[in-house]
Amino acid sequence: MTRGIPLPRGMRRSSEGWAIHYGAAGSLKLEICLAYCFLPDMASMKGKTSSFSRNLSGASFVQAPGVKHGPNGVTFVSSGIPDLDKILGGGFPLGSLVMVMEDAEAPHHLLLLRNFMSQGLVHNQPLLYASPVRDPRGFLGTLPSPILSKEDKVPQYDPEQEKGLRIAWQYKKYFGENKQSFENHRENRQEYNNDFDLRKPLERQLLSGNHIDCFSLQDYPNLSDLQECCSIFLAQLERNGGGSKSAGRIAIQSFCAPHCSHSNMEWDMISFIRSLKSMIRPSNAVAVITFSPSLLSPTFSKRWQHLADTLISVRAIPDEDKELAKLLTGYQDMVGLLHVHKVASINTQVPVILEASTFSIKLQKRRTLVLERLNQAPVDGSSGNSYATSASCSGSSKAASLDF
Secondary structure (H helix, E strand, C coil): CCCCCCCCCCEEEECCEEEECCCCCCCCCHHHHHHHHCHHHHHHCCCCCCCCCCCCCCCCCCCCCCEEECHHHCEEECCCCHHHHHHCCCCEECCCEEEEECECCECCHHHHHHHHHHHHHHCCCCEEEEECCCCHHHHHHHCEEECCCCCCCCCCCCHHHHCCCCCCHHHHHHHHHHHHHHHHHHHHCCCCCCCEEEEEECCHHHHCCCCEEEEEHHHCCCHHHHHHHHHHHHHCCECCCCCCCCCEEEEECCCCCCCCCCCCCHHHHHHHHHHHHHHHCCECEEEEEEECHHHCCHHHHHHHHHHCCEEEEEEECCCCCHHHHHHECCHHHEEEEEEEEECCCCCCCCCCCCCCCEEEEEEECCCEEEEEECCECCECCCCCCEHHHHCCCCCCCCCCCCCC
């Protein structure tokens, strides 16, 4: 072990190992002797790792924009609705298949699909969109724009105000520098999820990128061609040990629409969904498919629901449902109902149990999509009416009285 190196003074080799002796002055030179003797061993062990040591070279993960790490090694992307992210425990896990069951009487599924696509474009994530319409790129013009906070709003510059102000020429350059630095700070500061204004369209500069692929389902009578397009899209989003630079999104609208040639090929559609799920599992992408259960047979509808990692359904609320209005508070502000049937369980066998599974869809200030738990209106047992309209604690109401 110490071949070719003379032993330090005060140490000798014995049958039990190394023996340490005191010098003439009586001082113990332990640290110097050990460092001197074991220096060749440390040099020989350089570059060698134990089988139990962790290799830190591949453990560094490149943080992608719009991505959040969760428990059990799961990585989430936002659904585009902050309330839905909280319900699902963080959002949609990467490598999962999300299916949304449509309402045959109302296009409420488009609210979820628009926010999902807009959130990805805000984070500059690759997007593949397939629709049964002939021109799917026209749907991009209906995507909502994110609502800017007070910190993100750029102050408006009015050149006419400069006429009334006399500013020294050496200070004018700072106005342009301040505006440019603010815009750079705005670009670097990206939130995980945003609130979107449904009345304001998305900026065109976000739609003009080369990372958006649009396909019409009518142009693919054979689903194997559509499967090939998805395979090419996911090939650039393969997951590796060092992470991926970006996360991708796949949005397929009304997959079993009646005006598509494959709407009657139920086994072919099942095969496509299985193939898509197997391709997306090892990738850094999330796929969302919307479909109408009424267009499928009950057996195949159950098969589709079983293949989904996350299963959500939306339903419209009738305009004049008096019985439902008596049971729920805030009924006049609701536009629909959202029901969470299944939550994805990635890298774990423990199922996710939600406190509530049905939520009301509301438009806050007629522009922002929010989800709230259903609250039953308080009902008086004697009259069956709400306390707000028929009872009072003073007992002055004629309809009903309260006895304490």
